[in-house]
Amino acid sequence: MISWSRDALPFLLFRLLAVAILSQRHTFMVAADGGGWQLLQRSIGVSAMHMQLLHNDRVIIFDRTDFGKSNLSLPGGKCRRDPNDQALKVDCTAHSVEFDVATNTFRPLMVLTDTWCSSGSVMPDGRLVQTGGFNDGGQKVRVMEPCGGGCDWNEIGDELAAPRWYATNQLLPDGRQIVIGGRRQFNYEFYPKSTKAPGAYSLPFLAQTTDPNLENNLYPFVHLNVDGNLFMFANNRAILFDYVRNKVVRTYPALGGDPRNYPSSGSSVLLPLDLQMAKVEVEVLVCGGAPKGSYVAASKGNFVGALGTCGRIKINDPNPNWAIETMPKRRVMGDMMLLPNGDVLLINGAGAGTAGWEFGRGPVLNPVVYHPAGPEGKRFELQNPTTIPRMYHSTAILLRDGRVLVGGSNPHVGYSFSGVLFPTELSLEAFSPSYLDPGNSDLRPKIQAPASQAQLKYGQKFAVVFTVAGSLAQNAVSVTIVAPPFTTHAYSMNQRLLVIGGKKVAAAAGKNTFSVEAVAPASATLAPSGYYLLFVVHQMVPSEGIWIKID
Numbered sequence: 437m438i439s440w441s442r443d444a445l446p447f448l449l450f451r452l453l454a455v456a457i458l459s460q461r462h463t464f465m466v467a468a469d470g471g472g473w474q475l476l477q478r479s480i481g482v483s484a485m486h487m488q489l490l491h492n493d494r495v496i497i498f499d500r501t502d503f504g505k506s507n508l509s510l511p512g513g514k515c516r517r518d519p520n521d522q523a524l525k526v527d528c529t530a531h532s533v534e535f536d537v538a539t540n541t542f543r544p545l546m547v548l549t550d551t552w553c554s555s556g557s558v559m560p561d562g563r564l565v566q567t568g569g570f571n572d573g574g575q576k577v578r579v580m581e582p583c584g585g586g587c588d589w590n591e592i593g594d595e596l597a598a599p600r601w602y603a604t605n606q607l608l609p610d611g612r613q614i615v616i617g618g619r620r621q622f623n624y625e626f627y628p629k630s631t632k633a634p635g636a637y638s639l640p641f642l643a644q645t646t647d648p649n650l651e652n653n654l655y656p657f658v659h660l661n662v663d664g665n666l667f668m669f670a671n672n673r674a675i676l677f678d679y680v681r682n683k684v685v686r687t688y689p690a691l692g693g694d695p696r697n698y699p700s701s702g703s704s705v706l707l708p709l710d711l712q713m714a715k716v717e718v719e720v721l722v723c724g725g726a727p728k729g730s731y732v733a734a735s736k737g738n739f740v741g742a743l744g745t746c747g748r749i750k751i752n753d754p755n756p757n758w759a760i761e762t763m764p765k766r767r768v769m770g771d772m773m774l775l776p777n778g779d780v781l782l783i784n785g786a787g788a789g790t791a792g793w794e795f796g797r798g799p800v801l802n803p804v805v806y807h808p809a810g811p812e813g814k815r816f817e818l819q820n821p822t823t824i825p826r827m828y829h830s831t832a833i834l835l836r837d838g839r840v841l842v843g844g845s846n847p848h849v850g851y852s853f854s855g856v857l858f859p860t861e862l863s864l865e866a867f868s869p870s871y872l873d874p875g876n877s878d879l880r881p882k883i884q885a886p887a888s889q890a891q892l893k894y895g896q897k898f899a900v901v902f903t904v905a906g907s908l909a910q911n912a913v914s915v916t917i918v919a920p921p922f923t924t925h926a927y928s929m930n931q932r933l934l935v936i937g938g939k940k941v942a943a944a945a946g947k948n949t950f951s952v953e954a955v956a957p958a959s960a961t962l963a964p965s966g967y968y969l970l971f972v973v974h975q976m977v978p979s980e981g982i983w984i985k986i987d
């Protein structure tokens with residue numbers, strides 16, 4: 437906390453002046469200090485357009501097959517022969533890799549059809565089931581198993597009822613995925629399909645939110661509500677949708693007049709669900725985007741400043757309304773992610789223009805942390821910048837150790853490494869939020885039990901045993917679980933954080949050892965079955981996570 441004592445005033449004025457001079461080009465005068473950056477890989481050979489962390493701490497990364505040759509060869513002289521491919525009929529390069537976080541190494545994987553602008557979700561058994569894409573990939577379903585290193589993509593054919601390009605997937609309480617929308621697809625379907633109803637179901641909301649020729653409603657933001665319905669946000673509008681009865685349950689007020697979905701790509705998260713409360717508050721946060729008309733303006737060389745606002749809404753409130761907050765920096769194509777301590781990180785993206793080839797300008801190099809529980813007007817904290825612009829087709833995901841993996845950026849039709857604005861990025865960086873600062877090591881919990889990969893039943897009470905090197909503040913402990921999302925195009929599908937413990941903390945056998953009570957979520961509606969990262973958080977500093985499986 438900064439205390440605004442009278443003695444400090446001259447210093448503060450000086451500091452403000454210095455910041456003002458140093459940041460003339462920035463909209464707000466905020467000193468950036470928090471978090472650090474590390475370059476992990478100068479090149480992984482492909483551009484990280486889509487990312488998913490699996491429960492073996494390997495990240496599945498892929499871009500698209502019609503980019504031309506990547507910078508990574510397929511192993512063993514393998515080549516992909518695809519008469520339908522629009523770039524290369526024979527391509528001996530990889531367009532996907534498996535990145536091993538523990539060893540900071542990667543190996544090439546082979547996708548067989550075009551995965552461009554596709555979607556996916558991890559299933560309850562831990563497999564990544566990825567759907568759609570472009571051209572011959574539009575109706576494909578592909579599976580990637582979490583394995584020790586030998587496996588590869590397995591394509592199971594044209595399983596989708598409709599081609600899905602820019603669709604959104606969400607894991608459902610019954611263990612299926614719902615696949616929603618995509619270009620010119622105003623409908624949804626399920627995977628796996630039932631033999632009784634294998635087709636697609638119409639969803640007029642997607643037709644109603646399409647701006648002619650521009651769309652602005654692709655990759656709709658979808659969040660699973662605690663009542664089992666889906667909150668869906670497209671363009672500037674939102675509904676609560678009952679996908680079982682194909683019925684709009686409720687319509688929310690519009691979030692201003694400007695679009696927030698692709699290509700005016702803002703982002704969205706479901707804020708942490710505190711299951712310890714008698715009534716769980718469900719809030720959605722939508723940030724950034726591009727003012728109406730930005731896409732057309734960009735096509736004429738006029739790069740309009742991105743949206744600088746976020747809207748926050750209590751979706752189960754009897755009279756829900758968007759509370760508007762202003763970010764320290766305007767942002768389009770930014771990723772939003774839930775950190776283990778319940779804060780939200782905004783990272784990547786641009787300050788002007790839109791998504792789409794060559795349409796972004798003014799990279800936003802500083803991430804921003806948003807404290808959902810902070811007082812209004814004081815929730816944003818600007819973080820230290822990277823040096824690498826992460827524009828269109830960049831991604832970011834949370835890792836088990838609390839770092840954030842950042843990759844991708846390619847606003848060009850092919851791989852383009854020189855003579856262009858924002859060359860194709862093949863690098864991977866890690867952003868370490870300030871909770872990883874060495875100065876916090878005395879606060880940092882270390883989980884002793886349960887063991888990683890532990891299985892939990894719905895509603896199961898269990899103890900998390902942990903140590904803390906320094907002294908423990910008993911009233912500042914929480915246990916959180918985070919579902920690892922599928923991330924692409926500034927949106928993380930399936931992202932979900934639940935607070936499942938922290939109220940009862942007691943000393944346990946052993947030096948500096950404590951036990952905190954936690955309760956697994958009561959139902960699959962609160963938390964669909966599958967693998968979650970579990971963290972103990974102490975004074976906002978999270979432990980390294982462990983994997984748990986809820987069944």
Ligand SMILES: *[C@@H]1O[C@H](CO)[C@@H](O)[C@H](O)[C@H]1NC(C)=O
Nearest residue numbers: 478479506507853861862863
């Ligand atoms: C990728 O390969 C191209 C062609 O060999 C080369 O010019 C470029 O520097 C490489 N880029 C990276 C990031 O490795």
